[in-house]
Amino acid sequence: MLIALLPGDGIGPEVVAEAVRVLDVVAGDRLTFEKGLVGGAAYKAVGHPLPQETLDLAKRADAILFGAVGDPDCDALERHLRPEQAILGLRKALGMFANLRPAKLFKELADASALRPEVAGAIDMVIVRELNGDVYFGEKGMRKTAEGRREGYDVMSYDEDEVARIARVGFETARARGRRLCSVDKANVLETSQLWRDVVIELSAQYPDVELSHMYVDNAAMQLVRNPGQFDVIVTGNLFGDILSDQASMCAGSIGMLASAALDSNQKGLYEPIHGSAPDIAGQGKANPLATILSAAMMLRYSLGMADEADRIEAAVAKALENGARTADLGGAMTTSEMGDAVLAIL
Ligand code: IPM
Ligand code: MG
Numbered sequence: 001m002l003i004a005l006l007p008g009d010g011i012g013p014e015v016v017a018e019a020v021r022v023l024d025v026v027a028g029d030r031l032t033f034e035k036g037l038v039g040g041a042a043y044k045a046v047g048h049p050l051p052q053e054t055l056d057l058a059k060r061a062d063a064i065l066f067g068a069v070g071d072p073d074c075d076a077l078e079r080h081l082r083p084e085q086a087i088l089g090l091r092k093a094l095g096m097f098a099n100l101r102p103a104k105l106f107k108e109l110a111d112a113s114a115l116r117p118e119v120a121g122a123i124d125m126v127i128v129r130e131l132n133g134d135v136y137f138g139e140k141g142m143r144k145t146a147e148g149r150r151e152g153y154d155v156m157s158y159d160e161d162e163v164a165r166i167a168r169v170g171f172e173t174a175r176a177r178g179r180r181l182c183s184v185d186k187a188n189v190l191e192t193s194q195l196w197r198d199v200v201i202e203l204s205a206q207y208p209d210v211e212l213s214h215m216y217v218d219n220a221a222m223q224l225v226r227n228p229g230q231f232d233v234i235v236t237g238n239l240f241g242d243i244l245s246d247q248a249s250m251c252a253g254s255i256g257m258l259a260s261a262a263l264d265s266n267q268k269g270l271y272e273p274i275h276g277s278a279p280d281i282a283g284q285g286k287a288n289p290l291a292t293i294l295s296a297a298m299m300l301r302y303s304l305g306m307a308d309e310a311d312r313i314e315a316a317v318a319k320a321l322e323n324g325a326r327t328a329d330l331g332g333a334m335t336t337s338e339m340g341d342a343v344l345a346i347l
Contacts (some may be wrong), residue, residue, distance in 0.1 A: 001030060001032070003023070003059065003299075004035075004058050004060075004061035004065070004067070006035075006054065007035070007038075008036075008067040009068060010068055010071065011068060011287035013067060015288075018292065018293060018296065018298075018339070022296060025344060026306075026312055027304075037053075038054055038069060039087075040070070040071025042054065043071075043081060043083065043106050048154070049081060050085065053064050055089075056095060058270070062268070063304060065270070065292075066270055067272070069086050069275035069280065071083050071277065088137075090216075094268070094270065095133070097162075097263075097265075098128065098265075100263065101126065101129060101245040101248070101260045101274055102127075103125050105251075109254070112253040112254055113250075113251060114251060115251050118199050122228060123248070124229075125233065125248065126177065126233050127233075127241055127248060128173055128234065128239050129240075130236070132238075133156060133159075133237070137158055138154055138157055140155065158237065163195065167235055169235070170183070170201065170267060171207040174207075175209065179211060181210050182212075182234050183197065183200045184214075184241075185237070185240070186216055186240070187214070199307045208335065217244070220236075220240075220244060224247050228251050245274055255291075256327065256329040257290050259272075259291050260272055260298070260344030267301060269302055285336045287327070287333070288330065289327075293340070300313070316343050320342040322347075
């Protein structure tokens with residue numbers, strides 16, 4: 001099976017390299033890897049953050065392992081040339097609309113959480129975030145008001161089919177876990193959210209075995225730190241999901257720990273750590289590779305039918321943490337490759 005490796009910018013290449021070492025050990029005989037340029041690295045090399053060649057590779061591959069994009073050198077470029085457009089473009093072009101972001105506290109990391117250990121210990125949820133719509137992909141631009149002031153605008157919208165297809169993923173994910181789904185919106189203010197809520201309620205008739213609740217996004221942000229253990233599966237839109245998943249990651253110990261999958265309707269997926277390119281620590285061996293290693297495990301499970309191998313990786317990560325392996329974000333001093341070594345030693 002062909003894996004497209006898109007390491008990207010900042011710490012992306014360092015963390016992807018560790019995940020590849022791990023994949024080689026558990027499934028090297030069945031995987032071939034092909035690297036592609038993406039993000040600021042691609043812009044600097046060939047003048048575009050998502051070159052056609054990379055897009056073709058991503059389409060050809062059975063799954064994609066992605067590092068991170070974002071490069072301060074590129075912040076002044078026109079928006080369509082910025083590194084972030086690469087990940088947004090890939091998600092859209094490949095129809096990867098369903099983002100699964102599991103947040104679970106490894107019990108060894110209770111002290112690394114920003115929350116008290118007894119609160120953090122209960123975290124075990126999946127955030128299902130929509131990826132192909134919302135204010136991310138609406139009409140946007142800069143214009144002048146009648147009075148001549150500059151005005152930026154971004155249109156938020158969802159149509160009912162877009163809501164229904166992600167809500168379905170939410171219900172199915174809940175059905176396979178604790179059977180509780182919390183739909184997060186801002187229906188008290190936004191029409192987009194009112195439609196979201198209406199469609200989720202309509203669909204719930206097909207899932208009588210799943211307990212559905214609704215929460216406004218501001219309350220959800222508060223509940224995530226007050227009592228995160230109450231959540232089983234959260235389903236939400238692109239923007240709210242972006243924000244809440246970063247928050248959930250910190251509650252679960254470190255943003256360096258959270259893996260994610262972006263899936264199309266056939267379970268083909270792009271797998272990436274939820275953290276960004278972290279340019280401040282790039283190239284210094286300080287990054288935690290576990291989120292990418294855990295993303296590789298998700299890839300084996302969801303897209304490649306290798307659940308046993310995925311289990312092995314996840315167990316090895318847990319064991320390494322139990323043995324005291326810690327990068328700087330977890331309060332330790334290990335380098336990126338030493339953390340990779342710690343996982344490999346167990347495998
Ligand atoms: C994420 C990131 C991206 C997003 C950026 C890099 C465009 O923050 O995957 O959460 O906003 O979706
Ligand atoms: Mg984000």
